Amino acid sequence: MTATTEAPASREEIVLAARGLAAGYGGGAVVSDIELEVRAGEVVALLGANGAGKTTTLLTLAGELSPTAGHVEVLGDDRNRRLHQRSRAGLGLLTEERCVFMQLTGWQNLKLGRGAPSDALAYFPELEPHLGKQAGLLSGGQQQMLALARVLAAKPQVLLADELSLGLAPLIVQRLLEAVRRAADTGVAVVLVEQHVRQALRVADTVHVMRRGRQVLTAPAAELRDNPEQITDLYVGRGEAA
Ligand SMILES: Nc1ncnc2c1ncn2[C@@H]1O[C@H](COP(=O)(O)OP(=O)(O)OP(=O)(O)O)[C@@H](O)[C@H]1O
Structure with missing residues (x-):
């Protein structure tokens, strides 16, 4: 759940x-020495092989996990806040588990969010004809759109999304990432954990590649778009600075 209690951040503000x-x-x-900055309006992608530490990093940014060293700053607050406190300050989190109440209808799911259902539907108008159905009966892609729409409708200042595209068809992945x-x-300000490197590079501004719990590359996405293999090479340690 998200809320927007802070004044909107201006562009370029971390x-x-x-x-x-x-x-x-x-x-x-399992992750160490993570240095990361995300500005208002920026999409940062965390990439890496399975087990590299992306989810652990994201959950620590969210306040689900506490740092064992260093700290996280969210909207100027560098205290060790928990997820519910960061959510109240304007952080939205989508975890790997689809954040949908399966027994409720699509409408009920949207109404449970902190934003207006009309704002949610502005992101995914294709959901409208399906909103009377129980969410558990929607397709995986529709469920993920519903979850993302509900979080975005709450107008978070920071969005953390873990593998939105897990198990979904490329066209749906594209829809989600475009939103x-x-x-x-x-x-x-967005942090996206993603397995689809090419799709992530299309929407991201900045990329961090992780390997074995550490960042092995930080670069503008535009520099990597023509050579995504450079990223997957890093997954297995090829091309890493000695
Ligand atoms: N709940 C947990 N308890 C103990 N170890 C965990 C837990 N969750 C993850 N780990 C370990 O932490 C390391 C990093 O896992 P993490 O899920 O952060 O990686 P990831 O890059 O997100 O991988 P994936 O793409 O497979 O989700 C792995 O070695 C994993 O086994």
Whole structure:
């Protein structure tokens, strides 16, 4: 759930940052030395092979996990806040599990959000004819659109999205990522964890590639679009600076 209690951030303002961040499970760090800045209107993609530490990083940015070192700043607040507190301040999170109430209808799902259903439908008008159905009976793509629409309708200042595209057809992935880009173009700061490298490069401004819990490349997406293999090489350690 999200809320918008802060004044909207101006472009170029850093609204989310990780400084020397380390985090993990049960006291041990599985990600370390994470340095990241996200400005209003910017889409930052976290890429990397399975197990590289993308989700762990995202959950720590959200406040689901506490840092074991370093800190996260959200909208100027560098205290170790929990997810519900960051949500109240204007952070929206979509986790890998589809954030949809399967027993409720599409409409009920939208009404449970903090934003207006009409704002949600402005992102995905194709959902409208299906909103009377129980969400559990919608397709995977429709469920994901519903989840993203509900979060975006709440007008978050920061959106963290983990593998929106998991198991979905390329055209749906494109739709979802285009909506994320549109939201960023209205000023939302976005961090996107994505497996589809080419699709991510199309919408991202900045890319961080992770390997074994560390950043191995930070670069403007535009520099990588013609050579996405450079990224997947890094997944397996090829092309990494010695
Ligand atoms: N709940 C957990 N408890 C213990 N270890 C975990 C937990 N979740 C993830 N890990 C471990 O942390 C490391 C990083 O996992 P993480 O999910 O952050 O990677 P990822 O890059 O998001 O991978 P994927 O693309 O497969 O989701 C992995 O070694 C993983 O096994």
